[in-house]
Amino acid sequence: MPLAREAVELLVQAARAWYFEGNQHGLRDREWMALRFLGRANRFSRTPSALAGFIGATRATASQIVKTLEGKSFLVRKPSHEDKRSVVLHVTAQGEKCLNQHDPINHVLNAVTALGTDECVRLRDSLREILNHLDAAHQRLDASVCRDCMFLAERGPGTGKGRTTAEFMCRLYRAPVSLEETELLCTSFERTRDRPKIEEHLDRARVASQG
Ligand code: SF4
Known part of the structure; x- marks a missing residue:
């Protein structure tokens, strides 16, 4: 137990890197959290409501954060391909x-990378x-990577070379999902124990990108 406590206390200290007072480089910690999330989220999750859920804010607060990021030219809104009435948020260059x-x-990212x-x-x-x-205790999961989701299915054989051929299908949104x-x-993620054969596609893509 003392070991577990020590580990948790270290985690709390590490969290000071992303929860802070005031702002850093012109953004508050929640604005950084929003920009970071939108830079890593798939097209289904880059919406104002998914953002509000992820950062644990009301729609009004999330909308204010989006306006701030738009004002700094870090974000633009575009109509959704799936639903023209919705908007998708895009992080700009x-x-x-x-x-x-x-x-x-x-800084934390660099320190973790240095671990090997x-x-x-x-x-x-x-x-x-x-x-x-x-998550089991609180019946929730904010977001996780699509490749481990129970709704992900293989659409067709990944034939050919490189990373462009493997295609997947999201059975929740009934939409194609590329390997990338x-x-x-994704904020609609549901964990599965039976992984699709995606790992071999990812391995192939990693080898192709290295070669
Ligand atoms: S398969 Fe799961 S994680 Fe991927 S887009 Fe669909 S719901 Fe989201």
């Missing part, structure tokens, strides 16, 4: 640049396990 250069979590791949995988899996326990999109965050 300027927003991406700001995330790459100034996101307050970048194996340690990184162990850390990720441990944190995921912890969050699974918390399976690595993005």
Whole structure:
């Protein structure tokens, strides 16, 4: 138990990097959280309501944050391809640049990267396990990567070379999902234990991108 407490206390100290008073590089911590989420979310989750759910804010607060980010040219709204009455939020090149250069979590990201791949995988899996326990207790899950979702199905054989051929289908939204999109965050995610064969497609794509 003292060991567990020590680990949790260290986690709380690490969280100071992303929860802070005032602003850093012109954005408050919630605005950073929103920009970071929108930079990593798939097209189904880049909506004002999904954003509000993810950052734990009301629609009005989320809408204010979107306006702030738009005002700084970090974000634009575009009509949704799936539903013309809805809008999808897009992080601009300027927003991406700001995330790459100034996101307050970048220091933590660099420190975790320095641990090396194996340690990184162990850390990720441990944190995921912890969050699974918390989610089970609170009946919630904010977002996770599409590739582990129970609604993801293979659409057709991934024939041919490279990363462009493997295609998947989201059975919840009844829409195609590309291989690249399976690595993005989704707020409608539901965990599955029976993974689709996506891991082999991802491995193939990683090898193709390295070669
Ligand atoms: S398969 Fe799951 S995670 Fe992926 S888009 Fe559909 S609901 Fe979201």
